[in-house]
Amino acid sequence: xxxxxxxxxxxxxxxxxxxxxxxxxxxxxxxxxxxxxxxxxxxxxxxxxxxxxxxxxxxxxxxxxxxxxxxxxxxxxxxxxxxxxxxxxxxxxxxxxxxxxxxxxxxxxxxxxxxxxxxxxxxxxxxxxxxxxxxxxxxxxxxxxxxxxxxxxxxxxxxxxxxxxxxxxxxxxxxxxxxxxxxxxxxxxxxxxxxxxxxxxxxxxxxxxxxxxxxxxxx
Amino acid sequence: xxxxxxxxxxxxxxxxxxxxxxxxxxxxxxxxxxxxxxxxxxxxxxxxxxxxxxxxxxxxxxxxxxxxxxxxxxxxxxxxxxxxxxxxxxxxxxxxxxxxxxxxxxxxxxxxxxxxxxxxxxxxxxxxxxxxxxxxxxxxxxxxxxxxxxxxxxxxxxxxxxxxxxxxxxxxxxxxxxxxxxxxxxxxxxxxxx
Numbered sequence: 553x554x555x556x557x558x559x560x561x562x563x564x565x566x567x568x569x570x571x572x573x574x575x576x577x578x579x580x581x582x583x584x585x586x587x588x589x590x591x592x593x594x595x596x597x598x599x600x601x602x603x604x605x606x607x608x609x610x611x612x613x614x615x616x617x618x619x620x621x622x623x624x625x626x627x628x629x630x631x632x633x634x635x636x637x638x639x640x641x642x643x644x645x646x647x648x649x650x651x652x653x654x655x656x657x658x659x660x661x662x663x664x665x666x667x668x669x670x671x672x673x674x675x676x677x678x679x680x681x682x683x684x685x686x687x688x689x690x691x692x693x694x695x696x697x698x699x700x701x702x703x704x705x706x707x708x709x710x711x712x713x714x715x716x717x718x719x720x721x722x723x724x725x726x727x728x729x730x731x732x733x734x735x736x737x738x739x740x741x742x743x744x745x746x747x748x749x750x751x752x753x754x755x756x757x758x759x760x761x762x763x764x765x766x767x768x769x770x771x
Numbered sequence: 772x773x774x775x776x777x778x779x780x781x782x783x784x785x786x787x788x789x790x791x792x793x794x795x796x797x798x799x800x801x802x803x804x805x806x807x808x809x810x811x812x813x814x815x816x817x818x819x820x821x822x823x824x825x826x827x828x829x830x831x832x833x834x835x836x837x838x839x840x841x842x843x844x845x846x847x848x849x850x851x852x853x854x855x856x857x858x859x860x861x862x863x864x865x866x867x868x869x870x871x872x873x874x875x876x877x878x879x880x881x882x883x884x885x886x887x888x889x890x891x892x893x894x895x896x897x898x899x900x901x902x903x904x905x906x907x908x909x910x911x912x913x914x915x916x917x918x919x920x921x922x923x924x925x926x927x928x929x930x931x932x933x934x935x936x937x938x939x940x941x942x943x944x945x946x947x948x949x950x951x952x953x954x955x956x957x958x959x960x961x962x963x964x965x
Binding site for chain 2: 561562565566567568569570571572574577578581582584585586587588591592593595596597598599600601602603604605606608609610611612614617618620621622624625641642643644645646647648649650652654678679680724
């Protein structure tokens, strides 16, 4: 099993700097769990950030800060790291962390909601308002249901596979799409395709006149 | 002796190898004298890093202290085979800054059964990582200023690519290609070695 479609530098640098919104970060981190190559790319980015830190401007004087630090740590007793909660971990899992914690379990525990035409989804809650995150289950051989989205989209395959044009996306592969790209991914025959899809949140109506009529029209 | 050590730092600055040694002592013995050198090197730099987002000097000072306390507490967990000291301290500072602004950054769990481990064997990895950290610094020094500037804005200022483009008065595509070119160069510098 080798991953062919990776996260772009564009997303990865924002994940490395911590500026990437939670929804996108969930897709990036779940890809990283499955992709040693991208973890190495991330380590290089963090190494570059570390090198920049070494060269950063120096600010303030240290004598006072060091005294404060010593006074502060003198009282702290470091607790031994307890051997983790390994017991609560399953022996095997299809959904990697951090995704599994977000959906509250592995594939067998999921409560799917029908989208029609044999497709199912589960909406995943995040604190960021910028993205919409969902798990999708596409029946083998069927296209991904019509979904309009503005702007960027990340799709991470977790089980089965799909085809988009000439490209095949299997477990661990990440597809990065742009709003202006017209694409119709289709699940491969033989197995349902389960993937994590992150899109930009739907735009809110911003014009005041639309906001005014919104409650009346119930849109 | 030349006036710069192998990390390209000025005399009086600590080399990464020395940092690794000091952190190991701190992790083992909780030795404040060993930590003082680490503190005096990183505190003024982390204060700068924190001050970018908050204009409040006292808040930046507090976040710096919090970061150095975490470094002190986690020193025993620092694994030389997993990376270099400055990268590790950067990630601690970054995570504290993220928490301070109540944002979330989902992370991998290396003990998760679905986690796919690295396939490289660990012979001499400590040495290799130290060597890689030095190679990376060497490669950073060869990047054009305009690329380093974009990286600094991304990592320190946490600016979006479109904000960087606007501030620099260049198209968004130019910012993206500077990022790509910079990392392509860093990666090839490291891969050429392995």
